[in-house]
Amino acid sequence: MQGDKTTNLLYTTLRKRYGTTSPLANGYRSRAYFLRERAILHGLIDPSVSKVVDVGCGSGLMLRPLVDPERLVFGLDYNADACEAALANGLPVIRGDAFILPFANSSIDLITNCQFFNQQKIEGVRAFVNEVARVLKPGGRVIAIWRNGEAAIHRLAHSCLSGLDGMRGLPVFPQYVHRLDDVRGYLHNAGLEVERTEVSLPILGWRSRNTTGFVARTIGASCIVVAKKP
Numbered sequence: 001m002q003g004d005k006t007t008n009l010l011y012t013t014l015r016k017r018y019g020t021t022s023p024l025a026n027g028y029r030s031r032a033y034f035l036r037e038r039a040i041l042h043g044l045i046d047p048s049v050s051k052v053v054d055v056g057c058g059s060g061l062m063l064r065p066l067v068d069p070e071r072l073v074f075g076l077d078y079n080a081d082a083c084e085a086a087l088a089n090g091l092p093v094i095r096g097d098a099f100i101l102p103f104a105n106s107s108i109d110l111i112t113n114c115q116f117f118n119q120q121k122i123e124g125v126r127a128f129v130n131e132v133a134r135v136l137k138p139g140g141r142v143i144a145i146w147r148n149g150e151a152a153i154h155r156l157a158h159s160c161l162s163g164l165d166g167m168r169g170l171p172v173f174p175q176y177v178h179r180l181d182d183v184r185g186y187l188h189n190a191g192l193e194v195e196r197t198e199v200s201l202p203i204l205g206w207r208s209r210n211t212t213g214f215v216a217r218t219i220g221a222s223c224i225v226v227a228k229k230p
Helices: 004-019 032-042 080-088 120-134 150-170 180-189 215-217
Strands: 051-055 072-077 094-097 108-113 134-146 193-201 206-208 222-228
Touching: 004 080, 032 108, 032 134, 032 222, 072 080, 080 094, 094 134, 108 120, 120 134, 120 180, 150 215, 180 193, 180 222, 206 215
Parallel strands: 051 072, 051 108, 072 094, 108 134
Antiparallel strands: 134 222, 193 206, 193 222
């Protein structure tokens, strides 16, 4: 496995600090924010899909409520501690590489991915998207959520919180900016059709399909995209 060894070590530090059941171990700043974002993700998932994988699943908390004997719901993560935590939390999981997904061509109905893009350079996001396009079934979808590095509220929060993390001796994560239009281009180049784009401030329950207006550029802290394989 190739993986992202630098980010892998950062998440290992967080998981040792916060344990297996806290979303803070997966990079979230508050449980409330995580729960709101999870609700957004679940609302975008077609309940009829039979094979769902959360790539970069961390402790498994994002998809754990969807585990059902009637369908296959599981996670994939490069971090060995994350895989142990996901299993402990009740999410079936395999250890694997987001850049070389260990799945056959056209074998997955739905891929979810949350808070992954911000720790990856352009090359990493493109590699992931290309793998998603390979393993999705025709008609399958990918749902990705990541932090909107251009939103004023995110820039302010990241600056303040990173400073506090440094003073407290916590790891400071990279925050690469990936614009929605850029990600749309990566998906298009991989042969996927973008069906939906949004920005959101989950903690307030606010979402907007207008991703370029003043309000969106100010408080649209999270980016959301849904794409389909023709």
